[in-house]
Amino acid sequence: MSDADAPDVLVLRKGTHGTPIEQYADAIRARLPDHTVALARTPAEERSRIETARFVTGMTLEPELLEAAADLEVFACAYAGTGHLPLDELADRGVAVTNASGVHGPNIGEHVLGAILHFTRRFHVGARRQRRREWRHYKAHELQGSTVTVVGLGAIGRAVCERLEPFGVDTIGVRYSPEKGGPTDEVIGFEDEALDDALARTDYLVLACPLTETTRGLIDREAFVTMDPESVLINIARGPVVDTDALVAALRSNWIRGAALDVTDPEPLPEDHPLWGFENVQITPHNAGHTPKYYDRLADIVAENRRRFDESDAVTDFENQVLP
Incomplete structure (x- = not known):
């Protein structure tokens, strides 16, 4: 030619x-x-x-x-x-x-917000009782006044923060260059003490960061022990940002309230993996990025x-x- x-x-x-x-x-x-x-x-x-x-x-x-x-x-x-x-x-x-940075902002932002509301109002419990045709009340939570920590303030992280604004939450952003600020009430770096302090105050932890040497295994056993037992993990970043064995241990030991996972490690998640069996785990097959x-x-x-x-x-x- x-x-x-x-x-x-x-x-x-x-x-x-x-x-x-x-x-x-x-x-x-x-x-x-x-x-x-x-x-x-x-x-x-x-x-x-x-x-x-x-x-x-x-x-x-x-x-x-x-x-x-x-x-x-x-x-x-x-x-x-x-x-x-x-x-x-x-x-x-x-x-x-x-x-194509930014192309996923609206759809993944909505996915994260849906996951947060899913656990806030405990829709998974309601769905389980509906399947059983069981009319029995259950306790729920309220998002207003919660603290949401967003790790990664790129296009997706910013889209998540924008969608959280009307809900009356406190937000903490984690980024490599905290001096640049961001659309959150606080912005911190990846230093151990600052991150540990944020994890201890977090109700919903949203992972929206790239997979790097710094973020690989970022949420490990020590992180789960530091998090409040009522906190929820939401991962739309990459599976290896979370130590999977530590996550399974945290769920089995009630160190956290639940997890919404759009990405896993390994991925695809094997059929016999224990994560499939937790009623307080929402798994989607790397689907948050889909949008017409x-x-x-x-x-x-x-x-x-x-x-x-x-x-x-x-x-x-x-x-x-x-x-x-």
């Missing part, structure tokens, strides 16, 4: 959330009517079209495709995280990489970055103004 035939935006074939990738390509076309947008729907098309493409978007970029991408300048990753990409090779080639608006929000980001790429004189200029 000649350079003249190269599309302005090349969309790779892998979709996400069970939604056809054609919808993503169409959403980009609607936002960039003056650009050519091509969808490589087969492996052969991907190999052929990526040879001359300068701006490519997709969920993944396999090494053999990158090897064929002689003219590639920008890879617009369609996920918020980029750790699965060959980042070293992309850097060596001078390829700018963008992500995903491709629309993603296309907004990618289209704007393509416009900025058009206006830049070099990849370095583009990197200085890239969204989000």
Whole structure:
């Protein structure tokens, strides 16, 4: 394929959330009517079209495709995280990489709020008594006046905090650079004493952080012992942020009131894993990220970055103004 035939935006074939990738390509076309947008729907098309493409978007970029991408300048990753990409090779080639940070804010924010309300009003107890056709009252909780700690104040963490505002809760944010502040009543770092103090005051602990050397195993046995027995863990980050064995022990010993887990370690969770058996554990199969608006929000980001790429004189200029 000649350079003249190269599309302005090349969309790779892998979709996400069970939604056809054609919808993503169409959403980009609607936002960039003056650009050519091509969808490589087969492996052969991907190999052929990526040879001359300068701006490519997709969920993944396999090494053999990158090897064929002689003219590639920008890879617009369609996920918020980029750790699965060959980042070293992309850097060596001078390829700018963008992500979809912020695309999950509304849906995961709603998922977290739903999980908090689920445990506040103890809907799982009500559902169990409904299944038994048992009309018997049970005690519930009230969210107002609670303390919610959000670990990670990126786009998702901020979306969670925004949705908590009307509920009259106190909020604590945990981030790498607490001096930057955030949308919470308090902002702390990952220092042991500050974090332990926050855990001791927390009613709902929301994990919305990336998996790093600092956060791997962050919520371990000592953390669970420090938390109040009436506290609830909500993990929409990554499974290994929580020590799974410690979580099972905490649930068995009533060190915490319950847990809402959208991610687990291991993942998928094996059928015989003890976490399945707890009535005070809500498990969703890494589903918080699903939304029918995903491709629309993603296309907004990618289209704007393509416009900025058009206006830049070099990849370095583009990197200085890239969204989000």
